Amino acid sequence: MSSPAEYAPTARTVPTRSRERAAYDAETVHAILDDGYLCHLGFVADGLPVVLPTLYARVGGTLYLHGSTGSRPLRTASDGGLPVCVTATRVDGLVLARSGMHHSINYRSVVAHGTAHRVHDPEERRLALDALVDAVVPGRSADCRPADAKESAQTAVLRLDLAEVSAKVRTGGVNDEPEDADLPHWAGVVPVTTSVGEPVPDPGLAPGTPLPDYLRRFVGA
Amino acid sequence: MSSPAEYAPTARTVPTRSRERAAYDAETVHAILDDGYLCHLGFVADGLPVVLPTLYARVGGTLYLHGSTGSRPLRTASDGGLPVCVTATRVDGLVLARSGMHHSINYRSVVAHGTAHRVHDPEERRLALDALVDAVVPGRSADCRPADAKESAQTAVLRLDLAEVSAKVRTGGVNDEPEDADLPHWAGVVPVTTSVGEPVPDPGLAPGTPLPDYLRRFVGA
Known part of the structure; x- marks a missing residue:
């Protein structure tokens, strides 16, 4: 899915505090997502929350999420979609x-709400699986x-189109109360x-096998 | 709360795959929790999942979670408890x-299910806030x-007693199919x-202010 330049804020994506830290532009949201490969996938099972560490990759305005076909959320998602965060x-x-x-804490986070769906189309699955490998080490999918x-049948891929999504970023230094300025505590x-x-x-591996170029670049060697 | 030597597995804490990676002993669970300070807190709002990055600290068999009194999950938690993951x-x-x-991915994760409650007792709140600061930098709470x-009234603290909790750990090397052993791809x-x-x-800060000892130890300087 292509993505807008700016995601529209919603009641769920406007924080109740530190609103100045929120951002909705695609550039900020995508840059944070592209800087990692592990998200925390939340869904509701029997009315209760479940949060699982999950590999993801962004392709345009879509997140692909990786799982086993045996896992509960992915079974559910094949039946009409799974509401996720x-x-x-x-x-x-x-x-x-x-x-x-x-x-x-100085941090950058993205929260995306929506309904995730199983990917069944073979070509989209192949692209998604490659993207999931390349999200971990760029260039790796071409070398395995x-x-x-x-x-492929044992691997489930979920698709979440980014629509209700926001970033939150805290940067910079200490924000102390003015009256605390002379306290004798280290700050920074x-x-x-x-x-x-x-x-x-x-x-x-055969001894002396050189690191492939993409991996040498990745580790900065 | 004190903790057992082993947390009892439940239907929710036995994974549907890679069961050999699951652990329930308190030593493993606590060591993973104590190695960090940021968790992902999941709860259900209006029937839909929400996952927020949240600071935490473990004290015995209890997790303390940090939030703003304005935030939705913490308001809910003051009315009889909030089911969380x-x-x-x-x-x-x-x-x-x-x-x-x-x-x-080689990883260590802990998933805890339960009902979180607001902490109102002033002494427990003080201990929890200190623990939250010390979870980030050990020794820091004594130096601020x-x-x-x-x-204190602006800060909400949630308490989750650890009961339905499990660890999942993946360590070690590559597990390739035997017939892939001679493929020409780098592996490791x-x-x-x-x-x-x-x-x-x-x-x-006054120029030349030395780093306090606890901070020098923390950064390995």
Whole structure:
């Protein structure tokens, strides 16, 4: 699905506090989504909430979500759709204020509401599975054996078209009360980064097998 | 709340696949929870799922969750409790198999189901707010101004006693099909780590103010 330049705010996507941190433009929303591959997928089962860590990939204005055909949400989603809330969050820093109250986290998050559907079309499934692999390591899908028919049947892919979606971003430094300025506490921001390390080859790989170019770029080697 | 050595599995906490990855012992569950401070809090609003990134801290067999008194889930939780699903996930590695199908993630996650309640007792609230600060940076709560009465009233704390809870852990290398062993694709694991960087002092801090000991230890400086 193509996407608008700006997603329309709704009652659910306007936060009840810190509204200045909310953003609805596609550029911000997509950049946060594209910076990761793991979301938390929420759905309702027997009237109660369930939240599962789930791999995702964005293609245009669509999120693809990965699962097993045996899993409960994906079985449900094949029967007319599953209402979901998909949330992806990155932490960028720890904000240590002079007061406990103003401690905070620098973060970027996206929350998407909607109804997810199983993907049955073989060509769309193939594209989605490739996108899910490439969301983890760009370029990887071209360097592995594609799923055969049996494997593909064991893998469920959910599709969520982005429509009711928002980003929330906190950046910057400490926001202390003016009267706390002279308190004797260290204050500032501790940066948080997630990084990838030196790839560990499978023992079955021939010794001396070089890292493929896309993987060397990915790990910055 | 004190905790058992082992949490009892339930229909909801036994996964439908990869059951060998599930764990219910308190040591495993608590270690995963204690390795982080950000969870994804799921609840049901108007019959639909909502998932919000939320700060948490574990104290014994209890999770404390942080929120604003204006936020919808916390308002609901003051009226007899809010059914929630709390999920915390750490990613440790990217598993690149020779087949697309066997690509995976090394991760540790905890999923807790239950009914969360607002904490009203002032002493428990104080301990919970300290625990929430210390979950982010151990030792920090002793080095900031505690919340005054007005600030405390603006902060909602939810309590979830751990009972229906499980861990799921994937470790190790590539599990390829034997017949894929000789495919010409690089295979192995890319480690993923989250780390903290050099603290950036608030501009209002006197130049040359040293890092407190607990913070120097935290950032490994």
